Amino acid sequence: MSTAVASGPRSDLLVRTVAGLALMTLALFAIAFGDYCFWALTTAAVLIMLKEFCALLGVSGWPRLGAMLLLTAVFVLAQPGHQLIAALPAVGVLLAIAALLALPFAGWRGAAGIVYAGVPGLALLFIRDQYDGANLTLWTLMIVWATDIGAYFAGRSIGGPKLAPRLSPKKTWAGLIGGMAAALIVSLAVASWLHTPIRLAALGSSLALLAQGGDLFESWLKRRAGVKDSGKLLPGHGGALDRLDGVVPVASVVAGLLLVGYV
Helix, strand or coil: CHHHHHHHHHHHHHHHHHHHHHHHHHHHHHHHHCHHHHHHHHHHHHHHHHHHHHHHCCCCHHHHHHHHHHHHHHHHHCCHHHCHHHCHHHHHHHHHHHHHHHHHHHHHHHHHHHHHHHHHHHHHHHHHCCCCHHHHHHHHHHHHHHHHHHHHHHHHHHCCCEEECCCEEEEEHHHHHHHHHHHHHHHHHHHHHHCCCHHHHCCHHHHHHHHHHHHHHHHHHHHHHCCCCCCCCECCCECHHHHHCCHHHHHHHHHHHHHCCCC
16 A cells, blocks of 8 residues: 555656657647648647637536637637737737637637637747747746746755645645746746846746746636646546646737737
């Protein structure tokens, strides 16, 4: 009995690690090749996120399918060949129109899902479309990865007071601090390696805080729906939302900073 209990966490960590490395490799491949490769992966991830978001909020059947078709149309117009993604505000208007069109048949929940999944997806496409887009995209995603890994190990090894027990009973203040510290270290290291602007790299901890906020929001959605994971797509990780919840605010903010000329 004790052996089974002891091997459980190790087995779970192994599955999470292998699946996580596979996802990172896929993301790195798409970032490196860019253009349609990155667009296709981002679009697929966004549509899966919308499907899971709708499921958590009770939108199913034709309303969910209609919302997914509307979001697909937005990303088709934002594909590399159209060059529309370079004008992020214009694509934002298209996304808003898609959300408004979804209201009559999918309700506010379906419309909210279009915005929730669509904004970070378009933000990532915008970041990758920049002159130094590959490096900026890699840096953005590594901030989120570092936050997740730092929070996971700090929370498990240190424990202590809970961060938001009503939303996510396993998250601790130690995990939050560990995630912020890991994000700052990785942000500065990767920025030095990729020559990312230092004023952007210094935001590592702040962006980690946003990533944790995105994680807590998704935890609230799952608690509201009475489920443990947003889906079963990824072994040891749950659904796409479970892995990309931190990307939602981080990618959106980084794209906003680029848009206003912070970098």
